[in-house]
Amino acid sequence: MRTPILTTLLLAAALGGCAGAPAQETGPEQLTVQVVSTLPHDPAAFTEGLEFAGDTLYESTGLAGQSTLTAGPAGGPPTTKVALPAPLFGEGVTVLGPTLWQLTWQDGFAIERDAKTLAELRRVPYQGEGWGLCHQDGGRLVMSNGSSWLTFRDPRTFAVTGSVDVGRDQLNELECVGGDVYANVWHSDTILRIDAATGRVTGTIDAGPLRAQVNTTSSEEVLNGIAAVPGSGDFLLTGKQWPVTFRVRFVPKHA
Template identity: 70%
Template sequence: MRTRIVWPLVAAALLGGCAGTQAAPAQPEQLTVQVLETLPHDSAAFTEGLEYSGTTLYESRGLEGKSALTAGPAGGAPAKQVTVPSPLFAEGLTVLGPKLWQLTWRDGIAIERDSQTLAELRRVRYDGEGWGLCHQPDGRLVMSNGSSKLTFRDPQTFAVTGSVEVGQDQLNELECVGDTVYANVWQTDTILRIDAATGRITAKIDASRLRTSARPGEDVLNGIAAIPGTDEFLLTGKLWQSSFRVKFVPENQRTGT
């Protein structure tokens, strides 16, 4: 008697076996900071956004009645500074060539500025809160609002063009490096490295050693800027007296501070 093969059942078994042997998603790398240099930082600056454009460091400073935008050398006095009128509370920023965008917290206003003079050009309304902002190589804006979602926006109109779920809330200040987004997690010493296409967290960076010499009155880690032409970053925090030029490395590769 010839054995009868039930092909749908065999196929299902084979598929089930393949599915059972699929590799689990890679766990995020566990990284830390290697401090290369310590620089002065204005301890009165409530840092909400930090970004380089060329050799110029832009910083968005928060607090109602004290919000501002500065531009100048890292570790030095700002070459340019403008105030953000009360009651606006400034948040993240990103620089796109001749122009830049600066967020506000709960005011629902994005301010477009001239990146050379810092002069305000126009205001655009958006829904919800504004926390962090950066841009990808094609100019697309990436924005956080304190949730676990990153929102993509058009660089000209500021209109929403999409979003991605990250799976970690309290996403704050952002820095885009190619298609990767680095995000400070508010009220922690953790920075996440995120694949912007999928929202997958590819690394968790422990920056707690930067807080070992924190003074009373200093607030949380918040401020991350990729240094152009290098694999280094500048990190600081709200009301910190120092900023730090760092590399992100595995713990067993760390040297120095």
Template identity: 60%
Template sequence: MNATDADDRMADPAVGVRQASRRRSGVHKRRRSRAAVRASRPVAWYARMRALLALPPIAAAALAGAMLLTECEADGRSPERAQAAAGSAAGRVEQLGVKVLDVLPHDPKAYTQGLEMAGRTLYEGTGRAGESSIRLGPPGRPPTVRADLRAPLFGEGITVLGPTLWQLTWRDHIAIERDAGTLAELRRLPYTQEGWGVCHQPGRGRLVTSDGSARLTFREPQTLAPLGELVVTLHGRPVPRLNELECVGDSVYANVWPSNGIVRVDADTGAVTAQIDASGLLTPTERQHAEVLNGIAAVPGTDEFLITGKWWPKMFRVVFVAR
């Protein structure tokens, strides 16, 4: 996204966080009307976003979850509260960092939205209307095959299913199936939610998708029909703005937008089992021309990952280690 796209996503009431806290004193004060709360939402939202961006990524994910929970309580809603409570059950959350094994070149013009390895081939989906694409090739080398999306389509997450792959779009309500070898478009299906991230759990026979909320939706791989969903929680609190996804066994790794943090999620319960701080990979000069981390691909047959970000000039081969 460009700055305007980011502002749209941040100010959108579907993903915005309502201002719910009120000053308390010895003098009782009347509650603000819902209309007043709605009117003040953009200002409060930007103020809170600035606070989030000032925090380390690990703390930002937890604070964002708390903010969303407060919003729900203020509106009298109860979004999957039973599951959130269950997600707070015992279980140590590992605190991990990244150990860099290798540094690879990455297209600094690629607004990365999806990253996935299939065998020795790296697939990457990029975003922004008029600049979206999908590419494949060896990691660290120029792509050997590329397909572009015409405006106004805004490319998002991708995942490979053997001979085919899926490419989501953000708010265009379209999912595109492609040939995994040629990237030729095979068909388009309607997609009712916002498209953010997607990954494939072949052992479970399902896809896992995100829509920028704290919710993960399971889908049938051929029709994209919903099969169920769960809310991702950290110590019982929802973790919103889940973005690019990577499925590894029974776990789902999710980038948390707009941070350089990753959470590892138990795909059965939705509970976060690890928080990964991937900050500090770019130099201060490189960060001036780049946006946040968004791209995580497991390297088959290893415990290694490839990670990169939007407009990053580098890709990193890493392992996650205790901090």
């Protein structure tokens, strides 16, 4: 028969062992899209960047000799538009008050522009490719290059200030919301919600239901373009040369 003292010691040891066991980390939250409404989208627009600033929607498009940057109301004709000179290939865009940054794909520089007129102000070189771009509260830029890495940049100089590995390749168009970064995964219907501080994927969003509503004719007409709708919790999603933009909410995905 065990003595009361021995029993107490064994119980304490067992409880201590449980307390010291690491908590199991849960996987990313599984989400899908709930369509709120649809808006017309230019079917010629090879969308590479999409972002709201106030009630103005900015869209950067690609393809050498066809790249543009537009600004205007969501779903309506642009009020301002500029064409990038050939052979530049436009990529991600983000707006910082009176100015904005627009990436180029393999041309090796970002273009700073006046946010109202879209006039080019200067070009700043960077290493590697440019894919997606957004900015966090406080102005820090977040950039993707098609790899698994997000690079942080100074909003004034465009200098690199840090980076984080997400562990998932082909990160494309980006949207910053608070401490999260939403990223399209190229050639997929998946959007990742990423904790920018750690690179951890906290949510996986299946946007596949949208593709079923779009008659694509090319493998390059992929989901690409995320813009948070200010003050709503909704997002605008579109794709390269899609004829429609979807206003959606991200909701739990049920098996």
